[in-house]
Amino acid sequence: MANPTPAIIPARGGSKGIPRKNLKLLEGKPLIVWSIEQVLATRGLTPYVSTEDEEIADVARGAGAQVIERPDELAGDTTASEPVIEHAIEVITAEVGRPDQVMFLQATSPLRLPGTLARCLDEFAVTGADSMVGVVPAEIFMWRRVPHVEALYPYEARPRRQDLLPEQLRYRETGSLYLTRTEIYERHHNRLGGSIELFVMDPLEGIDIDAEHDFTLAESLWRRMGERDA
Template sequence: MRILCVVPARGGSKGVPRKNVRVVAGRPLIAWTVEQALAARPAMDVVVSTDDDEIAEAARAAGALVPFRRPAELARDETPTEPVVRHAIEQARAADAAPDAVMLLQATSPIRLPGTVSRALARFAATGVDSLVGVVPQAPFLWTDGDEPSAAYDVTARPRRQDLTPQTLRYRETGSLYLTRTWVYDELDNRIGGRVGLFVMDEIEGVDIDTALDLAVAEQTLATLTSTGTTP
């Protein structure tokens, strides 16, 4: 199975300006994700989709392919991710490298433990699902606000955290990792479709950098992991 790994990284980030090339724990942010993808087995075609020269240079320096430049109309603030991935698929097909599946890795979720990406590839192959969604577990103590707030759990039988099971936990999409058969993008225009599987990641891998605080947390975590030899 040929897998295209797409790392979207546009230049116009707003919450943390230029975050994709910010040095985080000694490396440009995008380098963490590229190196994790390149270390995975089986090997993938690791491509960075960007509209930005500096990001392209940092991605190439980390070992990624940057075989095309993302069009400006796909690099706006309101641009969803799916058309960016479809563009990368079209470029791969034009280069006679049509993928059977696409792994979408978000550069702004740089914390992935050694073996995580390989484990996702193995689970995808073993289960035969059409899309695999990276998630982290969390307690079910969630509420929906409104005129009559409602809880996502039975408030009359509140469980203790230590008694929670995989079935009673809830799972939050990290945004970090998706693995999807190409036909899902072609037919459903979505990264999630067909038979869906959850890929449970470690809680530490759930950081998504949208703010300066997120960036500080990611930097501290990556620095700690590096000091203990547990990266990329």
């Protein structure tokens, strides 16, 4: 039987925008715990939290995650996510063997519907993709002004939303999740590469918590999700 896919959740302790953001409560639960519990509820996934922070590590262990001790040089304000994921892959490989694929989850996108992570695993397997990026439907009636004012849709024959063709649809990368073959990290040092597929998520799953007011918005969306599924 194949080993479970590691779901790696980076959680730095030195957040600048919202101090201690990963431990801030959302609906009475530390932000980091939301992603951990979603992974634990998904067959075929094992949660790993990469952190340099002892308090985050203790909370993560208490919620059922494995903890990867992140070196201080990978915990700076400008550190990219890819080196953090690659370090986690090295640790996991040394402990349980090299994974064929890894899921990268951002704790700042805590709203994921039941079954979302399992659906991602299934679609990844079916499509044969090398990497998959979580997206939500986006507005198509967009403009830009550089180098000149230009519509990014056919304004001369403005389509009705319900008449949009598949090739006219647009999607926004949520940052919520990525699923990637390990060799892509090894070869390209990037979460995306090779054959890339879109994993379309529910619009309610598209929030990224970056400011204090986003917590209030996330709580409101979480209640909407519960009301809709009731």
